[in-house]
Amino acid sequence: MFKVLERIFKDKLATEKISLAGSDRYRGPIEGSADGDVLKACAAVCPVKAFAVSGEDYTIDYKKCIFCGRCVEACANKVINESGLQHKHEDALPVLLESGQEVLQDVLKEKLGRSLHVRHLDAGSCNACDFEMGAMSNPVYDLHRYGVHFVASPRHADMLMVTGVVTRNLEQALKMSYDALPEPRLVMACGACAAGGETYGDTYAVVGAADKVVPVDLYVPGCPPRPTAMIMGLLAAADMLKEKMK
Template sequence: MLKLFKGLMKTRIVTEDPRTWGESMGRGLPQIDMKLCQKDCNNCEAVCPVGAIAGKTVNSRLCIYCHACREVCPVGAIGETEVPVLTAPASAEDLGRALREKIKKICHRSLHIRYVDAGACNGCDFEINSMTNPVYDIQQYGVDFVASPRHADMLLVTGVVTRNLEIALHKTYEACPRPALVVAVGACACGGGVFKEAYASGGGVDKFLPVDVYVPGCPPTPAQIIKGILTAIGRL
């Protein structure tokens, strides 16, 4: 661990280098090539920890992008979809500029977000927190995280909704002024993730609230979450 910290100190980059945003977008969604796939082989379905593969089709909302299916495929029939690349500085600036313009036009110059952890492992939470660091600095575009749902235009919800947090999630949503946008962040919020079969799990957010945008991933990157917010604003 000390060696890792020493390496980070030498690079002078303590979070993430904007020049590598293209690589930070994460893995692509597994994609099955039916021309190569063996019909009598179900290795991919058997190995998937979240049951995201059914009928040789990958459910993007359930997938946690572990790519275990690719490793067990005997004929190499599973590839991955291309991930949109954010090459700095042009594309990163374009993303921020588009977000600022939409907030200015639709949300009267500011977007207030209430973040709700409905039973996450904190992986997605760390990525949401990263959006406010000096690298992404989402607040420069007019985005503010608020403590009260009464001031919120949007809810960012992470985690599989646990039984103990069902009522809290409903009360948070009901306290939001209308129209209130709901963005499900991460595989757990989108479809239950690896915890969907747990005794205390209620499932994805859409079982309890109307979801406007899903941001799948385990966890999704800050850039992907920002794109999800941008998409949600367009639905107002």
């Protein structure tokens, strides 16, 4: 917080340049090798069951992963480590696999010839993703420079942006919102709850991930995702929407 205030007083408020290279603080995918017993110890500490072991191999479900780093700590950084920014995992957000170029303001106009309209639906979140989503509209991230607009009704939207694990109380609302979207339509599951559904476990009040209720086209992992990751997802959605419009 103090660094933000220092920057504001010193440089005034500057809009951040969004790059496909991702954040400098991106910790990277989980990499390494070990015998089965060590890997089982890693899997045992995963709070969302994203770390799965099969024999001497393991897989990470990045839709569920909250990037807490407990698996790395459990293995004492000897056999598994977080690899760093230069490597991108194939299951991560597709647009993040690209690197090095700055996102230009007219990218949506070139892809769609118009703006992208999004309807946000909180299906049962803790509001962390929603706070980060709100930050996209501030002068730092300035989402509107890309031509992305949030609308009040799914009938006016190209895409439904879902946050939170789907609760039973909001399952019907999610279905009705999806049905109200005009064709062609997209759904983005934003955050570990909507993408993976394991954050709150299995209870009588929880349905789970968004794709258990409606078809999901795009996943943005994280707990919560950074505003830049959400913006990358929205811009990637333009490519998918363009393909559906053909």
